[in-house]
Amino acid sequence: MVLSRFWLVIFISSILFVVISLFSGSTYTIDYVLNGEKGDRILVSEKYIDQVPAFIRDSIQLKADKTMIVNRDLSNNDTTYVYKNQTVQIYSGVQKSDGLLATCRSSLVDIIIPLIAYLAFFCGLMELLIISGVSGKLAKVLSPVFVKVFPSIPKNHPSISYMTLNFAANFLGLDSAATPFGLKAMESLQELNPDKDTASDAQIMFMCLHASGLTLIATSIIGYRAAAGSSNPADVMLPCIITSFIGTIAAFLIVGVKQKINFKSASLVIGLMTLIGAIVGLLMYVNHLDLIGKNYFTSNLSGLILLAIIGFTLFYAFRQEKKFAEAKTTVFDSFVVGANNGVKTGVTIFPYVLGMLAAISLFRNSGLFDIISDGIAFIFSNLGVNKQIIDAMPVALLRPFSSAGSRGFLLDSMSTFGADSLTGRLSSIFQCSAESTFYVIAVYFGSVNIKNTRYALGTMLLVDVICVITAIFVATWFF
Structure with a gap:
């Protein structure tokens, strides 16, 4: 309900602003709002x-x-x-972004079709994990922790393994793999949901933890900084980890208090300490490497782990061919069935993605976003905030709406102020510290036809604010 009203407000306010700008003489033509393309x-x-x-x-x-x-x-x-x-x-x-009609086209060509391809491949692998029994074993191992975080999920439920793979993929910066695993998790959680139109507690917790964007290897950010001529592209890695980790903890605490989760559980504390230990250990290892070593490590770790997951899945499925025979199928046929389900999921979420991206396109091109951004910058400047921080704020403001849009601001900030400036580094931290809230909600809740997201949107936006504040403090502390 909240998302629906917010979507309507964006659309209606943007249209009114465009019409007023045209008839007041502030804008000569509105054709670019509808038909223009980015860069025109x-x-x-x-x-x-x-x-x-x-x-x-x-x-x-x-x-x-x-x-x-x-x-x-x-x-x-x-x-x-x-x-x-x-x-x-x-x-x-x-023009800073595609017009409304151009966005409708690009949302299919540039977003949905690649997403369907990723979904097909990774959902095919998920089917192999399910039939071979890997997902069940993974769920059994992690159940003691997950049942404390998600009390409504039965022990050893398949959704545990799907959520684990989603968190792991996000953790390693594997966006292409994280989305299919996450959508599979939402489908599995929907089977437990008594009210199919309303988000369950487990779905809200999963969504908020996912959207907090805990990332260990910000591969894409490092790549952008290297292309922009940074002397040390990986120097934002630790600030990114700290910011996203605090965002994840904030999301867990906010939702946990709402859902009355027992934070004193021994298994929960052990799980959290294990995660912190893994992060600290890897950071200590990366920290002792020289510049070339850091670049080599960060550019290859995620890819190697993804290949390892794919290789292990196929090898284990081959070793468990008897289980596939018992299910009256083969390894390849099972992959095809899973891939087909991935394609269906992609088609299902397309209208949700289209509706959200169209609203964001109109919002940006109407000029309303620029007025809001300039207003916030004016307030910050009068409060004595460093101008370099203000110059990075467009990335933070647009990040909840559009990853591509905020990425454009990120690249522009590094081009204008320098990749190694405070503005360039802070923009990088903003970009990697959280997910695109509205896009994520549209995709994940849309995939299971959830209409009432309850307090999910408000919590995710609050976490976004916490990440922005944390990023500012961390950036000024480090740089």
């Missing part, structure tokens, strides 16, 4: 050729292409004058 020039005015300054008019007439670019600077947006059909069209700035 924005038409801001149109005049007859005798209405433009003489030097521009003369320059246009001398050019073969009837085009003139003023203040050409690769680090800033150009103002371009284009003579066409007896008028001069004036463009200034570039």
Whole structure:
């Protein structure tokens, strides 16, 4: 219900703002809001050729292409004058995200089709894990901890193994594997849900822990920083881990208090201490490596573990061929069945993803997001907040809405201020410290047709705020 109302508010307020901007003269055309693509020039005015300054008019007439670019600077947006059909069209700035209709197309081509491919492959592997008995054994080993965190889940339930694989994939920065495992977990938890339209306690806990984004190897962030010319691309790894870990603990405590979980459980404390120990141990190992060693380690660890998971799954399935024969199937046929289920899941979540991304596109291109962002920056500047922190805030503000959008701001901040500036580093920490809240809710709850998300959205947004505050303190402490 909350998500539905928020979605309506985004759409309606953005449309009203676009219409008001057009009729007030603040915007010359709204075509880019609907049909424009990211990086396109924005038409801001149109005049007859005798209405433009003489030097521009003369320059246009001398050019073969009837085009003139003023203040050409690769680090800033150009103002371009284009003579066409007896008028001069004036463009200034570039579009920050795709328009509404372009987003509808790209959400299918660039997001859903790749996601369906990932879902097909990893759901095929999940089917092998289920029939071979690996998932059941994993659930049995981890049940003592999970039944304390998820009291409503029966001991040894299959959802435990799916959630474990999802958390592990997120932990290692394997986004392509995390989503299929997470969707499988939501489907399994939905089987236990007595009210199919309303999120259960277990689903809310899982969603909030997943969205807190606990990450050990921020592979993509390190890659972006390396491409931007950072002298030490991996230097944000420890701040990212600290920020995302605090976000995860905050999510667990907030939801745990709401659900009256027993925090004094011995198995829960042991599980938490084991996790902390693993993080500290790996950090100590990475910390003693030199720059080349860190880059080599961080760029290969996640990939090696993913290959190990795939290899182990296939090898164990081969060793357990008798179980497949008892189920009247083969290893390959089971993979195909699982892959087919993954494709169906991808088709199911497409409308949810489309609806959310379309609203975000309209919100960004309407100019409403920029006004809110500028307003927050103005408040922060008057409170005496460091300008380098303010310059990184667009990444934090857009991160809950769109991973791609905040990534664009991240790359822009590193290009403008430098990858090794406080702004560039803080932007990197913002980007890797949490998930895209609205996208995640649309995908995961949409996959099982949950309509009432209860307090999940509010909790996830609160965790986002906690991660932002933590990231600021950690960044200023380290850098």
